[in-house]
Amino acid sequence: MACGTCANENAYKAVFIWYRTKQRGGSMPSKEDLESCMRDMPPGSPKLSILSFQGGFHGRTLGCLATSHSKPIQKVDIPSLVWPVAPFPQLRYPLELYAEENRREEERCLDAVWKIIVESKTTGQPVAGIVVEPIQAEGGDHHASNTFFRRLQRIAKDNDAAMIVDEVQTGVGLTGRMWAHEHWGLEEPPDFVTFAKKMLIGGYYYKDEFRPQGGYRIINTWVGDPAKLVLLEAVIRVIEEDRLLDNMRETGDVLLEGLRTLENKYPDVLDGSRGQGSFCAVDCPTEAVRNKLIYALRNKGVQAGGCGERTIRCRPALIFQPHHAEMFLDIFNGVLAQGNIR
Amino acid sequence: MACGTCANENAYKAVFIWYRTKQRGGSMPSKEDLESCMRDMPPGSPKLSILSFQGGFHGRTLGCLATSHSKPIQKVDIPSLVWPVAPFPQLRYPLELYAEENRREEERCLDAVWKIIVESKTTGQPVAGIVVEPIQAEGGDHHASNTFFRRLQRIAKDNDAAMIVDEVQTGVGLTGRMWAHEHWGLEEPPDFVTFAKKMLIGGYYYKDEFRPQGGYRIINTWVGDPAKLVLLEAVIRVIEEDRLLDNMRETGDVLLEGLRTLENKYPDVLDGSRGQGSFCAVDCPTEAVRNKLIYALRNKGVQAGGCGERTIRCRPALIFQPHHAEMFLDIFNGVLAQGNIR
Structure with a gap:
């Protein structure tokens, strides 16, 4: 994909396809699915959402904008899908002085995430996935603890929602690891990691179970840009050689x-x-x-x-x-x- | 922009910003607009739509997908904004044998467009713009007459809706003109023309009145790819020199x-x-x-x-x-x- 926004849009799509396929017990879309989606109606165009965080930023196309909540100038005047938004921890610094207060703040946010996801199952618009930045960058460099992210993954897992880690800004070295989520000590890898910027090309990597069955579901005209992969190879080599x-x-x-x-x-x-x-x-x-x-x-x-x-x-x-x-x-x-x- | 999809997403956004600015009598967004958009609610996140055509294709991000109706495989399992869709003429060939039948078919489609736009004004989700391909390409190479497109522009104009001509496939020479819409003999240029593919980079050109006031409204990280403009210059030179x-x-x-x-x-x-x-x-x-x-x-x-x-x-x-x-x-x-x- 050409950019981080496109990476996120397609990760959301892959999450929705995965979620609906699970709901169908693994079957391909039915005749009713195929017909109703041409009218933008359920079940083919399902009522599902991606949960995002206040202060998060994931791009400015209409799907991504529904999950971006960092600045009004990016959203105002543009129609939006209405998807749930949870609070992101607002930690106080220095951390060592506010350990207990910050722990409670993260607890509050995780409780909100859990509550939104559980309630969404009965409101006709279930949360199919969560998208989160390791550090809310556009939103003002909001950090959260490793524990926060480990528990967030647990909540997603327990509620059959996918977890997308948006590493468009944090990825490729600036945090001292190739990917910022490597700091967290997760029980298992994230379901999706989206990237762009320093990767020189947009895209995501993901667990096998999220690969859509059949072709032509996640695709675009260019299907990549091989010249940029050659450049990326050089970037990665230099990162290693020059430590x-x-x-x-x-x-x-x-x-x-x-x-x-x-x-x-x-x-x-x-x-x-x-x-x-x-x-x-x-x-x-x-x-x-x-x-x-x-x-x-x-x-x-x-x-x-x-x-x-x-x-x-x-x-x-x-x-x-x-x-x-x-x-x-x-x-x-x-x-x-x-x-x-x- | 990096691709045709991104060009369309941003053209839609520019149309919405233009439409809302008109509704405000030319003012910048109000405090209420700025606050409500952060909750994805009106008036900041307005209920507006882009009207598209059955069989049309404008890309696969969530905003573009709401206007794409060529194949179910592109849409199924993905949540969608619900925007109006009009029939596109299904002409019979050879044209000279079916002139009267085809004229009636185009009339039927234009009537439907007119009816949808007029009715949208009273349903709480006005049509802010129309997006149309000069030839519905992905959808099966559906053509319409020059008269059809001239009348479509008239309908848009009469109803304060913008007209976006999606020339991602038809643009840059294949139809015998640089842009396919040059064949139509329009009263005035289209409000927006979106492009990509042979242009080597995505984007749109547009009438001055559609330029958003203030900065940071239509923007992305890369803000273009100058190397591709050098390539494009060579492409355009060869198109001219080699006729x-x-x-x-x-x-x-x-x-x-x-x-x-x-x-x-x-x-x-x-x-x-x-x-x-x-x-x-x-x-x-x-x-x-x-x-x-x-x-x-x-x-x-x-x-x-x-x-x-x-x-x-x-x-x-x-x-x-x-x-x-x-x-x-x-x-x-x-x-x-x-x-x-x-």
Whole structure:
């Protein structure tokens, strides 16, 4: 597939096909299914949903938009399927100070997921799958614990829903592992992992049981782009040869430690430093302050980015090394020291 | 955009944004719009639709699928938005024998379009736009007259609906013009023309009034692929220098004349020869016969394709010349002469 959005759209489709096939006891679609879908009516066009999270982002085509809830500008004026949305944990930092509070927050979110899925079975629109980012990236770099994701997988499994891990932003090394979900210690692999960006081509990998029977169900005109696979092979070779995953962990340690130091030094401007590998972020008190900082950094030669409403995100290339992180932190300190940000 | 599907998804979104902006008297989204869209509820997530045609195909993501009605295998088991679908003319060939019948058939379809749009205004889900292919390609190479399309544009205009011409298959030369809709003699250009395939990149061009106010409304990560524009420039240069549009018309004359001759010679196997430029097709009595012919052609070195249920479609490259058409017709005649097709 050409992009991450297309990867997600097709993963959703594969989940729906899997769910309906189970409901039919493994049979292919019936004559009634084939006829009714041409009128966009059940049973051929079933009432099923993908459960997503508040603050999540999975793309901007109409199917993906029904699961994206990070910013109104992406959704407003566009008709939507109405699918359930669960709260995603809003953790407090530093984590060690708020362990019990954060545990309760994750509990609250998992309870909501469980309740939505169980109730959906009686409302005529069952949840066929869950889609989740390892770190809610567009939404403002919201993390959750490894335990949260392990329990989320358990809830999906117990309720016959598939679990799609959207690694379009987190995949391919930035978190210090090839895939962010490798940090979680899952009982079994996710049902689907979707990818794009650093993979240079969009797509997903998945468990065998999710392969639709028969042909022409998940397909497109291009059916891939072989030249990009050659490029990807080179990318993966360099990641291995140059130990770039190790580099992302080592750089991330410097980056996060540095952000924490700046946060302690400028507590009225920075807050909530967090990260996994070099996938780091820090919050500002308001959107205006965040944008002011980003412009100031740009004027010093640093291309920083925002996410969520008031977060600065670090998304360095895999070749960004500890001494580059020091350079960035030094410039960031200089910008903050000017003292005219708020 | 990366593909034709993505082009259509975004054209639909631009239509919805335009329609809602008009409803607001030109204002940006209200606070209520921005809040309600995050819950996928009106007015932020409005109840609006894109009207499409039976037999049409516009892609396989969830938004496009709601407008695709060519084959059940593409739709079955996937939840859908429920948007209105109008009949597309089923013309009889040769056209000169069935002029009056075909005129009535087109009238019937236009009446249905008009009725659906007018009624949609009172049902709480107005039609914001119409999407139509110049030739229904996946659906079985269904053509309609230039008058049909001119009147369709008039109906859209009179009812404040946008008209999207999906030229993903018909665009870039095969019909003997750069864009198939150039044949129609429209009063004014279409509101949107979507493209991909031979353009090497997906996208749409559109009238100024459909440009959303403000940024970040129609956008994606890649925001284009400059290398493909360099390739496209070369494609367009060669089309002009080698007079490939003329070539498609000249080759098409040979191709269509040849298909008609074969149809007269083998009337129990071929029927309904039709074409525009080299975008030609012929029907078989059944899907089984059609597939048998395609396999027999392949065994003689011709890669032919099917569309609809029982149609053979010709989609030659722009460099396919009259003498290539003669070679194809000769092989096709040889396959038909074996007499063991039915």
